[in-house]
Amino acid sequence: MRLLVLSDTYPPANLGGAGEVAALVSERLAALGHEVLVVTGVARRQDAGHERHGGLTVRRLWTPVPSALRLHLSLLHPLSVLQMGRIARAFRPDAVHAHNVHERLSFASLGVVGASGVRRQGGPPLLLTAHDYLLFCLTKFLCASGDVGYRATPAACRHCRHIRRVPARNMIVHRLVQRNVSAIACISRAQRTALAANGFAGVPLEVVHNGIDPAACTPPAGQDNGFRARYNLDRRPLVLFGGRISGAKGGDQLLRAMVHARRRLDCQLAILGDRQAYFAHARRLAAEVGLDTDALHPIGWLSQTELVEAFAAADVCATPSVYPDPFNLMTLRAMACRKPVVGTCYGATPEIVVDGVTGFIADPWQPEQFGERLAELLLDPGLARRIGEAGRARLEQEFTLEKQISAYVSLFDRLRDARPKDRTDATEPTPDQPHAAIG
Secondary structure, three states: OEEEEEEOOEOOEOOOHHHHHHHHHHHHHHHOOOEEEEEEEEOOHHHOEEEEEOOEEEEEEEOOOOHHHHHHHHHOOHHHHHHHHHHHHHHOOOEEEEOOOOOOOOOHHHHHHHHHHHOOOOOOOEEEEEOOOOOOOOOOOHHHOOOOOOOOOHHHOHHHHHHHHOOOHHHHHHHHHHHHOOEEEEOOHHHHHHHHHHHHOOOOEEEOOOOEOHHHHOOOOOOOOOHHHHOOOOOOOEEEEEOOOOHHHOHHHHHHHHHHHOOOOOOEEEEEOOOHHHHHHHHHHHHHHOOOHHHEEEEEOOOHHHHHHHHHHOOEEEEOOOOOOOOOHHHHHHHHOOOOEEEEOOOOHHHHOOEOOOEEEEOOOOHHHHHHHHHHHHHOHHHHHHHHHHHHHHHHHHOEHHHHHHHHHHHHHHHHHHOOOOOOOOOOOOOOOOHHHHO
16 A cells, blocks of 8 residues: 655654654554655744655645644645655555644645545545544633543633634635545544534544554563762652643643642652643742642653653553643553553543542642642552553553554555546556656
8 A cells, every 4th residue: 555644743752642643553554564655844944955854755845834823834835835746646655644844735635635636536545543532622621621521712711812813714724625535534522422512523543552462561670770869869759741842731730739738748740741831830930839849840842662661650641631632642651651541531541540549530630639649559559559550561462553554554454445447546556757856
């Protein structure tokens, strides 16, 4: 199968989960023998070009996004659209897999791929994996805190106030998806519910949970990797929290929960992430809520190797999102490292963590409850070990990369079998139009 992959970001120019998932899935499909071409955007002209990476071809397009035009370019980026049609016509894929296209490639790239002949009658299917809620929400669906029936109201939401600059934004996105996407892969049942409630029930909605390779996320047994010493952490019990840190991820609530946990035992919190502004905010808030400064350790962004070391050094992982987080990869990494998780009751986390078996589910808006769950695990290493082992077993059964890849391959096969048979553009590339022409 020739697979064209679209992704706004792609390693190494990537600090979020969507680009990481796009890379894991694409590289594993390439390893299975599929011919994979990844198209991604870059901010600097000197980074544009193409290379072989992870057994596939990566084409990096220069797609600058000035902040003043960000919302408009998310719908239609001329530089992306101009190049995408040529790439699709030259490659002639059997299927298209779009990940996030709401920033550098733009939603219009879905239509341009269609206009190129890829989506003519009988052409290959286009599968869109939704990694977030940006199909209908400009933020993180923050208005869904609590039970709001998953129906968003962006025009009236203070978090989505920027949508007033392009009032037809959601209608345009909806139309592009309806016309060009064969199916949407939702990364959780919670996300599928939200998409169905916000106008996307007319597109087939399939659930494909994210997965990871347990072996790649497993620290060496019985080895002190020196992580604590490297980042000036002492031997006190350690809670780990991180990712693309923002208020929606529940960091403020976790700081308050740590105050309650520390009433039961002397413990510390390490925060991983890429946003220095949030670290400064966290220090100010810690002082306000009475969390001792020696209990808070902003670490920064870590490489994949260091991330495994961080989980190995931690005692508990916290994922306290205050919005319906569609899927938190930190939870899977903790489970791979046999670490118990205290996770939010919102979004997909209850699909991943079995409360009382592979971790605890708690409401981050109730810091005393959340802190009590943290303390319970930190005070009972035997309980934490049993829950961590159960989490690893659940990961190996339900959330592996191999299971995710199998689900995608099956979905691509079903979508291709369902297409009309009178395809008019199914010719193979001619000798004067080799695959190398795309580079």
